[in-house]
Amino acid sequence: MNNHERLLGILDEDTSDYVSGEEISRRLSVSRTAVWKQINKLRELGYNIEASSRRGYRIVSRPDRLEVSKLAYMLNTQSFGQRIVVLDSTVSTQQDAMRLAEEGAPQGTVVLAEEQTAGRGRLGRKWFSPRGKGIWMSIVLRPNQPLAFTPQLTLLTGVAVCRAIRRLTDVEAGIKWPNDLLVHGRKVCGILLESATEDQRVRYCIAGIGIDVNLNTEDYPEELSRLGTSLKIEAGREIDRTALIAAVLEEMEQLCALYADEGFQPVAMLWEALSVTMNRFVRAHTGQGKAVEGTAVGLDPSGALVVETEQGERIQVVSGDVQLQG
Numbered sequence: 001m002n003n004h005e006r007l008l009g010i011l012d013e014d015t016s017d018y019v020s021g022e023e024i025s026r027r028l029s030v031s032r033t034a035v036w037k038q039i040n041k042l043r044e045l046g047y048n049i050e051a052s053s054r055r056g057y058r059i060v061s062r063p064d065r066l067e068v069s070k071l072a073y074m075l076n077t078q079s080f081g082q083r084i085v086v087l088d089s090t091v092s093t094q095q096d097a098m099r100l101a102e103e104g105a106p107q108g109t110v111v112l113a114e115e116q117t118a119g120r121g122r123l124g125r126k127w128f129s130p131r132g133k134g135i136w137m138s139i140v141l142r143p144n145q146p147l148a149f150t151p152q153l154t155l156l157t158g159v160a161v162c163r164a165i166r167r168l169t170d171v172e173a174g175i176k177w178p179n180d181l182l183v184h185g186r187k188v189c190g191i192l193l194e195s196a197t198e199d200q201r202v203r204y205c206i207a208g209i210g211i212d213v214n215l216n217t218e219d220y221p222e223e224l225s226r227l228g229t230s231l232k233i234e235a236g237r238e239i240d241r242t243a244l245i246a247a248v249l250e251e252m253e254q255l256c257a258l259y260a261d262e263g264f265q266p267v268a269m270l271w272e273a274l275s276v277t278m279n280r281f282v283r284a285h286t287g288q289g290k291a292v293e294g295t296a297v298g299l300d301p302s303g304a305l306v307v308e309t310e311q312g313e314r315i316q317v318v319s320g321d322v323q324l325q326g
Contacts, residue, residue, distance in 0.1 A: 004045075007038050011049070011059050020056035046132050063132050064214070064241055066112050074246040080108035080139070080253040081246070087113040089131070094194060094208045097138035101196070101204040107256075109140040110249065128228075130219060135211040135241055139252065142204050143260075147197050150205060151303040151318070152264045154179050154193045155271045157207045160255050161189055162274045164247035165211075171234045174276035177296070177305045177322050181211075182276055185324075186229035188212050209248065213239050268299045281325040282307060284317040292317060293325075 010024055024035045039049055039057055046063025068084045075081045083105060090096055093111040100109055113136045116129035129136045141153060158175045165173045165181070165188075173181045173188055181189035192208035215230040231239045259267055272278050277296045284292040284307055294309040304316040 004038065004041060007035075007042065008047075008059075011057065018050075018052055018055035018058045023056070064238070065132070066114060066242060066245075071242050071245060074242060075249060076246075077108070077249055077253045079106065080249040080256075081110050082106075083109040085109075085111045087111070089113060089115050089117065091118045092116055093136055093138040094192065094206055097140055097206045097208075098194070098196070101140045101206065105140050107140060107142040108249070108253065110245075111138045112136065112245065128221065128224060129210060130215065133215045133219060133230075134213045135209065135245055135248075137209045137211075137245065137248075139207045139209070139249075140204060141207055141256070143202055143256075145202055147195065147200050147202055148302065149264070150193065150195050150202060151178065152259070152267065153205055153207065154191055155299070155303050156255050156259055156267050157191050157193065157209065157252065159267060159270045159274060160251035161191065161209060161211065161248055163270075164244060164251045165189070165231065168244050168247045169231050169235050169239055171231055175271060175274050176324065177275065177277040177317075178303070178319075183229055183231075183234045187227055188229050188231060188234070207252075211244070213241050213244065264301065264303065268303070272298065277305065277322060277324065283323045283325055285321045285323075296322075 006028060007024065010019055010027055021032050021035050025032050028035065039051070043049055048060040049057055050060050051057050066086050068086050071081065071084055085096065085100070087096065090113045093113050093116060097109070097111045100111065115131035116136050143153065155178065158179060158181065162173050162175050162181055165171055171183055173183050176182050179191040180187050189209065189211045193205055194208070195205045196203045212228055212230040214232045217225070217233060220228055255267060278298070280296055282294070282296050284305065292307050292315050294307040294315070296305055297308045298306045300306050300316050304318045305322065307315050307317055309315065
């Protein structure tokens with residue numbers, strides 16, 4: 001047990017009263033200055049600790065920390081979340097989940113982190129992942145299908161997260177093709193699906209999910225302040241991150257079972273019902289550097305977005321960025 005844990009144990013013995021710095025110093029066998037430094041470390045981790053020059057220290061509130069035991073208790077799943085890894089800090093949960101998948105981790109294995117130092121989004125973009133404010137999560141998927149069908153799993157994941165957010169928070173999130181969730185035009189969630197293949201078949205996929213849960217307006221860097229929002233901002237209250245993770249995993253398990261039994265069509269119907277892209281005039285920038293303008297009219301069987309131009313031509317947008325124009 002490190003000094004942080006021992007200090008928390010001392011402060012937790014009587015949460016209604018103060019513990020003197022002298023008492024903490026004696027029990028930890030450190031100086032009063034060292035105690036003060038440890039108190040400040042806990043504050044940096046999100047603990048609200050009140051200090052009184054005559055009485056000592058006491059915990060006023062503690063951070064919403066992710067715990068395997070609490071999540072396991074909340075889960076109502078057969079496979080998703082049956083193996084959970086929670087990290088305090090990591091470069092990217094995607095990398096950690098990939099390593100576990102290579103070691104044989106089963107479908108539904110989950111990696112969570114309090115913060116990511118180099119979280120990734122689509123097209124090589126960085127994902128802002130501050131400590132304790134969001135859900136930074138990667139899930140191991142093992143679909144038995146050809147590589148060409150993997151874009152469907154991005155859309156499936158979007159449906160699962162959107163349904164979970166709506167069910168748990170009443171925030172009316174919507175899906176922008178292919179992988180963003182928006183609230184009032186601002187991004188609240190991003191999804192990144194990465195696959196490992198062999199002989200044109202999928203060995204495993206990693207579904208990366210980043211949800212801005214309890215960020216405040218001032219938490220966003222200037223370049224993101226007008227583009228992003230959080231569930232807390234939209235709902236006007238703190239959101240229980242663990243409960244939302246459990247809801248996402250439950251939706252993922254149900255939708256993956258539906259997908260395995262009935263294929264993509266029922267998932268596509270759910271996606272279209274939750275989409276903010278459908279029937280909107282869009283400008284799509286494809287991976288080949290081309291721009292397509294027209295009305296988004298649906299999904300094709302592969303999961304590509306079908307855009308109808310003003311000339312009546314229907315074009316499939318397989319990858320790239322989509323801007324909503326109207």
